[in-house]
Amino acid sequence: MIENIVILTGAGISAESGLQTFRAADGLWEGHRVEDVATPEAYRRNPALVHQFYDARRARLAEVVPNPAHEALARLDAEWSGELLIVTQNVDDLHERAGARRLLHMHGELLSAWCQSCDDRYEWDGPMGEGAHCPRCARAGQVRPDIVWFGEMPYDMERIDAALINADLFVSIGTSGAVYPAAGFVQTARYRGARTLEINLEPSQGSVFFDERRYGPASVEVPRWVDELLAQSAQS
Numbered sequence: 395m396i397e398n399i400v401i402l403t404g405a406g407i408s409a410e411s412g413l414q415t416f417r418a419a420d421g422l423w424e425g426h427r428v429e430d431v432a433t434p435e436a437y438r439r440n441p442a443l444v445h446q447f448y449d450a451r452r453a454r455l456a457e458v459v460p461n462p463a464h465e466a467l468a469r470l471d472a473e474w475s476g477e478l479l480i481v482t483q484n485v486d487d488l489h490e491r492a493g494a495r496r497l498l499h500m501h502g503e504l505l506s507a508w509c510q511s512c513d514d515r516y517e518w519d520g521p522m523g524e525g526a527h528c529p530r531c532a533r534a535g536q537v538r539p540d541i542v543w544f545g546e547m548p549y550d551m552e553r554i555d556a557a558l559i560n561a562d563l564f565v566s567i568g569t570s571g572a573v574y575p576a577a578g579f580v581q582t583a584r585y586r587g588a589r590t591l592e593i594n595l596e597p598s599q600g601s602v603f604f605d606e607r608r609y610g611p612a613s614v615e616v617p618r619w620v621d622e623l624l625a626q627s628a629q630s
């Protein structure tokens with residue numbers, strides 16, 4: 395019987411809301427090479443470019459809304475009486491806007507800032523730019539996007555590992571399986587006895603590790619799966 399569920403989501407779940415995925419266009423993110431915008435080195439080299447990139451992505455959030463896949467996961471979160479954890483690699487806020495509560499942002503959030511001087515983190519809306527003042531310590535030029543860049547440690551790994559170890563079901567939605575440690579979650583969960591399901595537009599790099607695979611748009615496949623799961627659990 396399924397009690398404990400871990401769901402990993404990636405850029406594919408937000409694609410139908412109008413947010414671009416990462417590996418769609420030759421590895422370019424909106425025309426930028428990853429190394430030019432999403433590494434600590436890039437930030438040291440050209441903070442203005444990195445801020446411009448994230449300021450634009452933050453502004454874009456106001457133009458998009460959650461789609462039926464986010465809504466279905468929020469419904470599952472509300473109705474599932476067992477343990478459930480949604481781990482998202484996405485830095486958008488569409489899961490929480492749909493109503494999901496049991497949620498971790500392992501790669502950080504566009505709507506959060508991190509002061510490198512006082513090490514505090516807080517909500518941030520609107521542009522950040524290079525010279526932003528920290529509202530806590532008042533220093534200028536030390537506030538950066540609260541985003542986990544390549545080479546940095548993802549957030550909440552202890553909680554995620556503990557949930558994976560206890561999971562009866564692991565579901566991966568809309569992720570290419572190209573970036574670790576998230577790409578390895580399926581193997582951890584499977585090794586510890588979880589059933590594994592992949593929902594994606596196409597087979598991911600780790601598709602062989604999944605017991606079940608459903609390929610199609612997340613807005614169709616995720617609500618269908620949630621309906622089935624809730625119906626099954628109501629019967630048992």
Ligand code: APR
Nearest residue numbers: 404405406409415416417483568569570573594595611612
């Ligand atoms: N429905 C379901 N899946 C979709 C859809 C859709 N409508 N559209 C695209 N996909 C799938 C793609 O086929 C692809 O396999 O979503 C996946 C998106 O993969 P990536 O662009 O690689 O995004 P993701 O896996 O989330 O990237 C992981 O990489 O660059 C870093 O930190 C960044 O969190 C990100 C991480």
